[in-house]
Amino acid sequence: MAVSRGRRLATGLDAALTAVVVVLLAVALVELAHRHRWQLDLSADGLATLDPDTVAALDLAASRGEPVTVTAFGAQAKDDEAWLRDRMMRDFLRALEAASESVHTRFVDFDRDRLTAERLGVDRYGTVVVEARGDRVDILDRKLFHARGPKGQRDVTFVGEAPVVAAIRQVLAEGGRTVVALAGHGEEAPYDRGLGDLRALASRVSEQGVALRTVDLLRDADAGGVAVPEDAAAVLVLSAHARWQAPSRRCGSTSGAGEPQCGFPRSRRSGTILLGKNTGLSLPDGVVLDPRGYFPHRRPILGYRPRRSHRRRGRGGDFVVALARRSAVSPRDGVSAAPLHRTSRQGWVERGTERPALLTAATDGAGPVTVAVAAVSAATRGPARRRRRRSWSWGTSTSCATGSSRRRRGTRRSSPTPCAGRCAATRCTRGWGGRPASGAWSCASQLATARWKVLVSRIPCCPCCSGAAVRRRGGR
Amino acid sequence: MSATPRPSLLQATAAVVRNELRLWFLAPGGWVFLAASLLLAGLFFTLSIGTTGEASLRGALPNLGVTLVFTLPLVTMRQLAEEARAGTLELLLTAPVPPLALLLGKWLAAVALCTLFLALTFPFPVVLFSWGDPDPGVLFTSYLGLFLCCCTFSAVGLLASALTADPMVAGVLGVLFLLPAWLASAAEALAPPHLAPVLARVSLADHLRSFATGVLDTGDLAWFGIVTALGLFGTWRALESRRWR
Numbered sequence: 127m128a129v130s131r132g133r134r135l136a137t138g139l140d141a142a143l144t145a146v147v148v149v150l151l152a153v154a155l156v157e158l159a160h161r162h163r164w165q166l167d168l169s170a171d172g173l174a175t176l177d178p179d180t181v182a183a184l185d186l187a188a189s190r191g192e193p194v195t196v197t198a199f200g201a202q203a204k205d206d207e208a209w210l211r212d213r214m215m216r217d218f219l220r221a222l223e224a225a226s227e228s229v230h231t232r233f234v235d236f237d238r239d240r241l242t243a244e245r246l247g248v249d250r251y252g253t254v255v256v257e258a259r260g261d262r263v264d265i266l267d268r269k270l271f272h273a274r275g276p277k278g279q280r281d282v283t284f285v286g287e288a289p290v291v292a293a294i295r296q297v298l299a300e301g302g303r304t305v306v307a308l309a310g311h312g313e314e315a316p317y318d319r320g321l322g323d324l325r326a327l328a329s330r331v332s333e334q335g336v337a338l339r340t341v342d343l344l345r346d347a348d349a350g351g352v353a354v355p356e357d358a359a360a361v362l363v364l365s366a367h368a369r370w371q372a373p374s375r376r377c378g379s380t381s382g383a384g385e386p387q388c389g390f391p392r393s394r395r396s397g398t399i400l401l402g403k404n405t406g407l408s409l410p411d412g413v414v415l416d417p418r419g420y421f422p423h424r425r426p427i428l429g430y431r432p433r434r435s436h437r438r439r440g441r442g443g444d445f446v447v448a449l450a451r452r453s454a455v456s457p458r459d460g461v462s463a464a465p466l467h468r469t470s471r472q473g474w475v476e477r478g479t480e481r482p483a484l485l486t487a488a489t490d491g492a493g494p495v496t497v498a499v500a501a502v503s504a505a506t507r508g509p510a511r512r513r514r515r516r517s518w519s520w521g522t523s524t525s526c527a528t529g530s531s532r533r534r535r536g537t538r539r540s541s542p543t544p545c546a547g548r549c550a551a552t553r554c555t556r557g558w559g560g561r562p563a564s565g566a567w568s569c570a571s572q573l574a575t576a577r578w579k580v581l582v583s584r585i586p587c588c589p590c591c592s593g594a595a596v597r598r599r600g601g602r
Numbered sequence: 603m604s605a606t607p608r609p610s611l612l613q614a615t616a617a618v619v620r621n622e623l624r625l626w627f628l629a630p631g632g633w634v635f636l637a638a639s640l641l642l643a644g645l646f647f648t649l650s651i652g653t654t655g656e657a658s659l660r661g662a663l664p665n666l667g668v669t670l671v672f673t674l675p676l677v678t679m680r681q682l683a684e685e686a687r688a689g690t691l692e693l694l695l696t697a698p699v700p701p702l703a704l705l706l707g708k709w710l711a712a713v714a715l716c717t718l719f720l721a722l723t724f725p726f727p728v729v730l731f732s733w734g735d736p737d738p739g740v741l742f743t744s745y746l747g748l749f750l751c752c753c754t755f756s757a758v759g760l761l762a763s764a765l766t767a768d769p770m771v772a773g774v775l776g777v778l779f780l781l782p783a784w785l786a787s788a789a790e791a792l793a794p795p796h797l798a799p800v801l802a803r804v805s806l807a808d809h810l811r812s813f814a815t816g817v818l819d820t821g822d823l824a825w826f827g828i829v830t831a832l833g834l835f836g837t838w839r840a841l842e843s844r845r846w847r
Contacts, residue, residue: 137846141839152832156803159824168739169816209654217815 163224176221176287183291184226187258187298194229194258194294196222199236199243201267202251207282211252211271214284222290229294254286256293263293263339296339611706614699618707622681623714632715635677639719642669647726657734659726659744660814667751667810670716671784674752675776677715678759681708682837683772695844705838709760716752720745740816747813750826751806755780757833764840780806 167175176184187194198215201208212233219231234242236251246255252267270286609617626632643666650661659666685691694704730736755776762776763769786805790798802808809826812819 134846138843141843145836145839148835149832152828155828156825159828160803160821163819163821165812165820166818167816168743168818170737170739174812174815174817210656220811 165224173284174217174221176225177291180222180287180291181225183294183298184222184229187228187294188226190298192228192258192298194256194297196229196231196290196294197234197242197246197255197257198231199234199248199251199253199255203237206277207273207280210282211267211284214282215252215254215270215286218284218287218290254290254293256290256297258294258297261297263296265289265293269340292339608698609703611700611703614703615707615710618699618704619711619714622708622711626677626711626715631677631680635673635715636719636722639669639673640722642673643719643723643726647723647729651730657730657736658740659730660740662726663744663747663810663814664807666748667806668784670748670751670755671780671806672777674712674716674755675759675762675780676773678708678712678756679763679773679776680769681712681760682763682841683766683769686767687769691844695841701838701841705760705834705841709756709834709837712756712759713753716756717749720748720752737816740814743813743816743818746818747810750813750823750830751810754806754826754830754833757830757837761833761836761840764837 165174167173196219198219200215201211205211216233219233222229223231236243236248243249246262248255248264250266252270254265254267254270256263256265265286269289270284272283272285273280274283275281623632626635643662646665646669647659647662650659650665651657654661682691685694695701727736727741730741758779759772759776762779763772765775766772783804783806786801787807790801790805790808793801803825809822812822
């Protein structure tokens with residue numbers, strides 16, 4: 127039976143309209159599913175899942191409505207594992223972009239897209255550039271990947287999540303407050319992963335609204351740049367490797383004690399540094415400098431240890447971070463920053479490795495510069511007030527880490543497992559240097575050579591973190 | 603005389619599937635598809651692990667996908683086009699077989715054939731587990747991604763087959779439907795910035811990538827499901843249009 131032309135037209139039109147509606151509906155559904163996607167990572171190591179830290183940073187970007195651009199440059203093609211590095215970086219960028227609409231990523235082939243590299247002033251393969259609000263942070267590839275094993279059989283691991291996130295936090299930091307972590311003289315890198323990495327520290331600093339950035343003094347000095355940026359709110363120095371210079375006659379004076387090449391006067395009885403007494407600095411009660419801190423080139427680096435009497439008095443915790451700072455730090459409520467030491471010269475910067483410290487007034491800015499500050503927590507409210515002291519320890523291989531990070535909140539004792547596992551050949555004891563210190567597990571023999579440690583306790587703003595222990599691998 | 607009972611949707615679908623599979627394996631079509639696909643898959647797998655030394659299907663997955671882009675439309679091209687050319691489609695549409703059963707049966711038959719192909723690649727995981735330490739989760743999602751490709755490509759191939767009475771044209775049409783979607787990811791880099799997100803949504807390779815990394819992404823699962831449904835809907839409308847064209 128023939129179908130009339132009019133009926134055919136009407137049916138055809140109806141079919142066409144239905145098809146259009148269905149296609150539009152499908153497009154809308156695809157978009158909806160994309161916007162409200164949910165992911166389940168079935169891989170064994172969960173590499174495709176972003177760290178909670180990363181998610182928090184992305185949320186921060188989204189909440190501020192600031193677009194962040196992450197540009198990653200490809201690895202050098204002649205490297206055997208270049209394809210793997212590029213792929214891991216691409217995966218990470220995709221994960222970033224999928225997790226936040228505020229973050230825009232781009233992967234650039236360094237060899238093919240030289241214009242982009244030149245525009246951004248990038249001259250190294252594998253560099254990642256994070257930009258926002260006119261600010262930018264460059265991350266080198268050695269901070270993004272760890273490679274182990276012989277050439278051709280290298281096991282390459284992507285460790286760049288933390289540095290990129292820190293860079294995002296830094297470019298988003300309000301007021302431009304930046305803490306600069308020095309590197310190049312054997313200091314520990316805040317973003318190195320592995321045993322006892324210091325990412326917890328980076329997170330703590332970030333939580334206080336301060337971005338953390340690493341500056342390699344040696345490399346920057348060789349490149350002729352300014353080692354410590356002028357806009358740095360503070361400088362953080364972690365773990366040093368060389369011995370201190372014995373105080374000279376000149377250094378013994380009040381003015382000389384602050385000279386970079388001088389050591390500091392110490393207590394005859396305990397050997398601790400007596401900055402406050404001899405240099406007129408204002409030291410918080412109970413905070414002394416740890417004489418076991420060392421620094422190459424005879425530059426003093428400060429360590430801290432709360433006095434036991436201080437603890438007994440219960441005057442807040444001792445969240446002590448070694449800082450060489452250029453301007454005031456404004457920590458959160460409950461944490462006060464007190465300067466520990468200031469230079470008596472016009473600035474403070476070091477260039478070069480072999481030659482003596484060089485200071486250029488024009489470059490280093492006006493002084494005096496505060497080179498150390500103790501941030502002391504005052505637990506005045508909340509559950510942290512009632513909590514027992516806990517410790518963070520930063521050390522080298524030598525400081526067999528505390529297991530405090532695995533402790534449950536509110537518990538006092540830490541698991542001895544990390545210590546026992548790491549110090550099989552040595553005696554593990556609880557305390558620092560053989561002296562009992564509640565809440566810290568460490569190895570006495572290793573602590574004898576520990577070069578840096580910071581004790582943290584009762585941080586009111588983040589009680590769950592206050593008991594974390596950070597372990598360090600051996601020195602380089 | 604008692605009337606023949608009308609088969610249920612499930613029975614009719616099963617009958618169509620059986621018939622399709624029988625037609626494929628009685629003729630060389632199904633065997634050629636399996637042989638060619640397995641040959642290419644083996645080649646890509648060998649090249650992938652030989653080049654990267656990586657104990658996973660990640661390197662081979664895009665190549666396996668593109669293999670299916672070309673081979674599956676050649677399988678589905680004759681499913682409806684051949685019936686239309688031989689005139690048996692009219693009989694089928696007037697037979698007591700629901701059109702939905704016909705549609706689902708033909709699609710499921712293509713999916714079953716493709717699944718058989720995937721099952722025959724079992725030596726790949728065996729090799730990986732024997733000489734390496736692959737991630738089972740990633741392997742699972744990789745195969746799931748390929749299975750979803752089978753479902754989608756079969757639906758699109760069926761749509762191409764429903765649009766014409768010439769099997770060869772249907773095959774070419776099927777590849778033409780799928781290939782741009784596959785190449786969209788490559789075009790993203792060249793496209794203007796405002797077009798890049800559109801291409802990313804369309805791109806098959808982009809949606810397959812999460813499976814290659816061991817991630818089940820609801821966005822990608824939905825994409826495959828929606829495109830498959832769209833292909834089947836288009837096929838159904840194309841079959842329906844024969845009643846009034």
